[in-house]
Amino acid sequence: MATLSLAGCNRHQSALAPFGVEASSTRDLTIILLIGAVVIAVAMSLLIRHAIRTPGERLTHRQGMKLVLWAGGVVPTILLFTLLVTSLPAMRPLPTSRADLTINVEGEQFWWRVAYRPPNAARVVSANEVRVPVGRTVALKLMGGDVIHSFWIPGLAGKMDMIPGRTNTLVVRATKPGRFRGVCTEFCGLSHALMAFDVVAMEPAAFDRWLAAEAKPAAGGNALFAQYGCGGCHAIRGTGEAGAIGPDLTHFGARQTLAAGVLPMTTANVASFIRHPEKTKPGVRMPAFDHMPPADAVALARYLQGLK
The missing domain is CATH 2.60.40.420 (Cupredoxins -  blue copper proteins)
Structure with missing residues (x-):
C-alpha cells in the first residue's frame, strides 16, 4: 500500500522531489526519522518474540530491571538525543541580506497577488505565478488579503500561513531550474481546492532578463x-x-x-x-x-x- 501511495507522487508538486534547500533538508530529516522508527519497530518486535518464547523462570528480577533500564531508558535517550542533534541544524532558517530579492505574495479569494521587490530597483507586480532565481536566496513575504490562506510549494520549502494584518517571512533558495506547482493548504472558501499557482525556478541570468521584461509596460490598450x-x-x-x-x-x-x-x-x-x-x-x-x-x-x- 505504501508503494502504491508513493507511486502517485509527481515531480511538480511533491515534497519527495525537492528543488529547494529547505525541502531537501525536510526530506532528509523525514528519511532519518523513518529509519529510526523502523529500527525501533524491529527491535520491539524482536523483544516481543523473545519474551513470548522465553520461559518465565529464565528471567530473574535483576535481569528484568536491567532490560527495563537499557531498553526503556538508555537506548531511547541516546536515540532521541541523536535525532534532536541531527534535526536542529535543519530547523535553522536561511540567512538573508539587503541584497537578496524579496517577493510579496498575498492570498486572495481565490488567487495570488505577487510583487517582486529587487534590491535597488522598482517594484514589479504580477499574479498567480512565482518565479525565483536558482542559487539565490529569496525572502517571501506572505500576507492574507481577506481570510487566512496557507502558502505551500512542496518541492521548495515548508508551508506557512498567510494571515490578514500580519506578514510572515519564508526564506527559500532553489537548487535546480524547472516548472513546479504551489497550492493553498488552508480552507479559505468554496474554491479553496481551485487555488494553485505556477512556480518557475530559472537560471539567474534568465531570471534577470525576465524580471526586466516584466517591469516594462504593455504594448497597448484595448x-x-x-x-x-x-x-x-x-x-x-x-x-x-x-x-x-x-x-x-x-x-x-x-x-x-x-x-x-x-x-x-x-x-x-x-x-x-x-x-x-x-x-x-x-x-x-x-x-x-x-x-x-x-x-x-x-x-x-x-x-x-x-x-x-
Missing part, C-alpha cells in the same frame, strides 16, 4: 477592455488601466495557466472565464459578464493572450 470596465478591477501598466481589486494583467499572456493554476491558457478558456468565472470558481468575487456577446469575449481573450 477598446473592449475599457468599454466593459475591466480597468475598474484590473491593471495593465502603460494603458491607463490601474484597477487593484483583481490580478494585474500587464503580462497576462506570458503565463501558462489561467484562474490561478486551474485551466490551460487557451483562447476558449479565457473567453469562457470572462463571461462566467463562477462556473470555474464557485464563490469567486469577479462578476459574471453573461451579457457580453461571445464574439467580444473571444476578441478580449485574444488581446489578453497577446500581453506578453
